[in-house]
Every structure is written in C-alpha cells, then in structure tokens.
Amino acid sequence: MKIxxxxxxxxxxxxxxxxxxxGKVHGGAVMKWIDLAAYACAAGWSGRYCVTAYAGGIRFIAPIxxxxxxEVEAKVIYTGNSSIHIALxxxxxxPKSLDRKLTTHCIVIMVAVGPDGKSEKVPQWIPETPDDQRxxxxxxxxxxxxxxxGKEMQIFVD
Structure with a gap:
C-alpha cells in the first residue's frame, strides 16, 4: 500500500x-499560493480531488x-472523515542569500470530493511525534x- x-x-x-x-507582493497572490499548496498537500494525502472548505487565521508577518x-510549506495536522486540516x-x-524569513502562516481545511461532488472518506492521520501531537x-x-x-458571524449573513 502506498503511504x-x-x-x-x-x-x-x-x-x-x-x-x-x-511595490510588494499582493496579499491575494500569497493567498492563491497558499490555496495551491493546500490543494497539493490534501490531494497527496487523500489521493482524491479536494476543495477548500475553510481558510483562516491568516497572518501576514512580513512583505515579500x-x-x-x-517557499510555501503545507502539512497535514488533523483529519476528519472527509476533511484534511493543513498548517501552512x-x-x-x-535567492542569493537563502536567508529565509517567515512572511505568512495560516490553517486551511480541504475536503475530499468524488465525481458527484459529495464528500469522500480520507485516510486518518495519526500523530507520531510530540510536535505532531501538539x-x-x-x-x-x-x-x-x-x-x-461561526455562531457570532451569523449576524452578518441573516
């Protein structure tokens, strides 16, 4: 079985x-890159087509x-039945110095879907290290x- x-x-x-x-990289461009990395991570984990269900906690720390x-790093930190929670x-x-600095971080939740558009089960991720567990x-x-x-936000959608 493939891991x-x-x-x-x-x-x-x-x-x-x-x-x-x-004159700096647009926040919307950064958000697009985040979504692309989240998709690639979720698809690699689930082996399925995935859609974005949530993106939040985005923090722009420094300009690009x-x-x-x-570098956009994405990793699975939790799985539900069909959802994959990804930290980015x-x-x-x-590129001449390679002195990397954190510019942005967030969480994205992707959901695996089948050809009919309905959610599909994903493999469970089990933490292996203390850092994983945290x-x-x-x-x-x-x-x-x-x-x-979500409950508080209802005032804006009713």
Whole structure:
C-alpha cells in the first residue's frame, strides 16, 4: 500500500505580476499560493480531488519582494472523515542569500470530493511525534473556536 504524502513544499520566484500598488507582493497572490499548496498537500494525502472548505487565521508577518524565492510549506495536522486540516507557512528570501524569513502562516481545511461532488472518506492521520501531537491538539482547539466564531458571524449573513 502506498503511504500518503503528509507534506509538500512549493518553491518559485515572486514575479512582477504579483506586485500590489505598494511595490510588494499582493496579499491575494500569497493567498492563491497558499490555496495551491493546500490543494497539493490534501490531494497527496487523500489521493482524491479536494476543495477548500475553510481558510483562516491568516497572518501576514512580513512583505515579500519581487524576485524573492518563495517557499510555501503545507502539512497535514488533523483529519476528519472527509476533511484534511493543513498548517501552512510561507517563507521568502533573496535567492542569493537563502536567508529565509517567515512572511505568512495560516490553517486551511480541504475536503475530499468524488465525481458527484459529495464528500469522500480520507485516510486518518495519526500523530507520531510530540510536535505532531501538539499540532493535532491545536487543530482540535481551533475547530471549537471556529464553531463559536461561526455562531457570532451569523449576524452578518441573516
């Protein structure tokens, strides 16, 4: 049996079309890269087509400059029946120095779906190290927090 791929790193150079009016990489471009890495990670874990169900806790820490080497690291931190919770970090640096700096981090939840668009079961991820267990436990705490936030957000959608 093939072992699912738990993590993935996308690497590329930030291009001029990614720039905002302030001369730095646009936050929307970073969010697109995050979504792409989350998809690749979730598909590698589940062996299925996956869709984004949630993206949250995004924190933009430092700007990314055009020409920077960008690394988007994604790893599974929790699985439900059909959901895959993924922690993501974006690091960037001048490709000549390779002195990477954290620029962005967040959590994305992907859901595996079949050809009919209905959710499908995914392989369970089981923490193996103390660090894995901390991330797994944090993912569970974040789920509870999202439920509370979802209830509070109802005022904006009713």
């Amino acid at each position: 699912p791929q738990r993590d993935i790193t996308l690497r590329f150079l930030a291009e001029p079309q990614d720039v905002n009016f302030g 400059h055009v020409g920077s080497l960008v 970090e974006v690091n960037a640096c001048d 991330q797994h436990d944090t993912a569970i705490k974040l789920m509870e927090m999202r439920k509370k936030i």
